[in-house]
Amino acid sequence: MKIVHLRISTFLFIFVLQLHAQERSLVRKDSIVQSYWLVGLGMNIVDDSGDEFRELFDIRDAWNIAPYPSRINVGRYLNSGVGFEMIGSYNVYRREKVVDEIELVDNVGYFAVDFRASYDLNMILGETGFFDPYVGIGAGYTDANNQGRGTYNAVVGFRTWFSDHWGLDFNSSGKWAMSTENATNHIQHALGVSYRFEVEKGLSRKGEEKLALLEEMEKEQQKMQDSIAKADEEARLLAERLQKEKEATETAAAEKAKKDAEETRRAKLQNKINNLGNVYFKLNSSYLTLKDKELLDQLVAIMVSEPNITIKVAAHTDSRGTDRYNQWLSERRAESTVEYVVSKGISAERISHAAFGETQLVNECADGVYCAEDKHSKNRRSEFKIIEF
Template sequence: MKASKPVIAVLALLFSLVITAQEKPLTKKDSIVKSAWIVSIGTNFVDDSGDEFGELFDFKEGWNAVPFPSRVSIGRYFENGIGLEAIGTYNKYKEGKIVDNAVNLEDVDYLGIDFRVSYDLNMILGDTGFFDPYIGIGAGYTDANNQGRGTYNAVLGFRTWLSDHWGLDFSSTGKWTMSTDNSTNHVQHSAGLAYRFNIKKGLSRKGEEKLAFLEELEKEQQRVQDSIAAKERANEEARLLAERLEREKEAARLAAEKKKKEEEDARRAKIENEVRNLGRVFFKLNSSYLSTKDKEVLDKLVGILERAPSLVIEVSAHTDSRGTDKYNQWLSEKRAKRTVEYIISKGISQERVKYDAFGETRLTNECDDETPCPEKKHSENRRSAFEIINP
C-alpha cells in the first residue's frame, strides 16, 4: 500500500531534522587563509664549508650563526598559492669554522638580500590545518668571505600557524653562485616568528563541501516547510481577518479617546494661557497692601478659578533687595498672605490656593545689594506671582 502524501512529508521532515542534528554548521575550522601579507623576524644559519650539500648537519664545524635576530622578511601571498618575498640576512663566519674546505682564520661578515617566488604545497596536498609547507626559487646577492656574488636560490620550508596571525617559519635555502671566480655555493637555514596581516579568508575544500551539503539540506527543509505552511495558510488568513476587525474596533476607541484628550488639552492650555496673561501683583515700597489695580488682577484670577473647579495655584511673594534679609523675608510672607486672603475672601477654597515667600532671593533683574538701581527697576521685584500646580 502506498503511503499518503502527508505521511511522506512528515517522514522527510524527520529525516532532515536527524541529519541536521548530526551535521554541525560551518565553524572557524572550515575556513582557511587565502591571501595575506607575512612579515617574519628570526635567525639564520649559514653552511659554507665546501661540502654543505654532503654534510647537511655538520653543526659544530660548518654552521655559522650570530646570537641575535639576523633575518627579516616581508612577502605577499596570493589565493593561487604564489608568494613573492624579499629577505634580508646578516651572519658572521666564525674563526675556527670550516669555510670553503679550509679553517677560517678570523671572523668575517656575511650579508645577503634575496628575492624569491614560492608556491604553497597545500594547493596540491589539500588543507593540512596548521601545517603549511612550501617550495620556491629566486635570486639574490650575497657578500660572504669578502666576496660578493649573485646567487640562484632554491628553498624548501614550512610554516606552522598557532593562530590566524602568528606562526613559526622554518626553511632551508640552497644558494648557487652566478660568478665564475672562486666564490662557492652554500646553504642557508632559517627559523623565525611570522606574523600575517591584511588577511583574506575563504572556505577550505572540506568547508566548501560542507557548505554545499548544508545548502542542499536547507532547500529540502524549505520544501517540506512550504508544504506544511500551505495547509496552515487558510487558518492563518481567517485568524488575521478576525484580528484586523478587532484592531479596527480598537482604533475607533482610541480615536475617540484621543479626540477627548485633545479637547481637554486645549481647555487646559487655554486656562494656563489666561493665568500667564494675568501678569503680577506689584506692591509699593515696604507695603503689603493691595491697590485697586492689584485687586482687579486678582478678581480675574478668581474668575478663572471659578470656571475651573479643580485648578490649584501657588502664590509666590517677593521683595526688592533694599532692607535686611530677615525683614524682606517677613515682608514677603505678609504680601503672600494678603494676596491669598483676598482670593479666599472671594469664595475660593483655601485648599486651592497655596503660597510661599522668598524675600529678596529671586530678583528678576540685576538690582541686588551691590548694584544701585532706579526706583522703577526696584519696583519690578516687589511682586506676587501665580503658578498652576495641577493644570
C-alpha cells in the same frame, strides 16, 4: 486542522532556525586563511664549507650561527598559493670555521638580500591546518668571505600557525653562485617568528562541501514545506504524528535501558578495580615495590580484557613535608604508576594521571596532627578511576 497546521509550522520554523545556525557555525569553523601580508624576524645559519651538499650536518666545523636576530623578511601571499618574499640576512663566519674548504683565521662578515617566489603545498596536499609546507625559487646577492656574488636560490620549508596571525617559520635554502670564478655555493638555514596581517579568509574544500550540502538540505526543506502546505488529510497527519511520538518514546526507553545497563556494568567494573586496592608508596619514595607491580599487573589484565575503558591515576602523599615538595612527589608517583602500566603494553592514550599532593588525605593526619606511621601510609597512594567507558 488548525492545531495540526500550527504544530507543523512550529516544527518547520525550529528546523529552519537550527539549519541556519548550523550553517553559520560550519562556515566559521571551516574557514581558512587564503591571502595575507607577512613579516618575519629570526635567525639564520650558514654552511659555506665547500662540501655542504655532501655533509649537511657538519655543525661543529661548518655551521655559522649568529647569536641574535639576524634575518628579516617581508612577503605577500595570494589565494592561488603563490607567494613573493624579500629577505635580508646577516651573519658572521667565525674564526676556526671551515669556509670554502679553508679554516678561517679571523671572523668574516656575511650579508645577503634575496627575492623568491614560493608555492604553498597545501594546494596540492589538501588543507593541513596549522602545518603549512612550501617550496620556492629565487635569486639574490650575497657577500660572503669577502666575495660578492649573485645567486640562484631554491628553498624548502614550512610554517606552523598558532593563530590567524602568529606562527613559526623553518626553512633551508640552497644558494648557487651565478659566477663560479671567485665564489662557491652554500646553504642557509633559517628559523623565526612570522606575523601575518590583512588576512583574507575563505572556505576550505571541506567547508565548501559542507556548505553545498547545507544548501541542498535547504532545498529539501523547502520541498517538504510545500508538500505539507498542500496536505489536507488531517487524520493521516495526526496518525503519523502519533506514530512518531510512539517510536520516539520506544527509542528513548531503549536508549535509557541501554544507558542504565552500561552504567551498571561500569559500576561493577569500577568496583572490580577498587577491589584491587591502591598502590601504597614508602615515605619520600615514588618507586614501585614488587607487590605494587603485582597489583598493577592485575589492573593491566582488566584493561586488556576491557579495551574500551580509559583509566585515570590519582596520586597522593601524606602531610609531612612542604606543600610544594608533596605536589612534586605525587606527580612523580603518578608518572611512575602510569609508566609501568604503559610498559606492559597499554596505550598511553588509555591512561592519564593527576597529582594532588597532600590535599586529599583519607584520615585526620593533617599538618600538626600526630599520627602513627601506619596511618600516614594510608595517604601515600595511587588510586584508579574509570573516566571513559
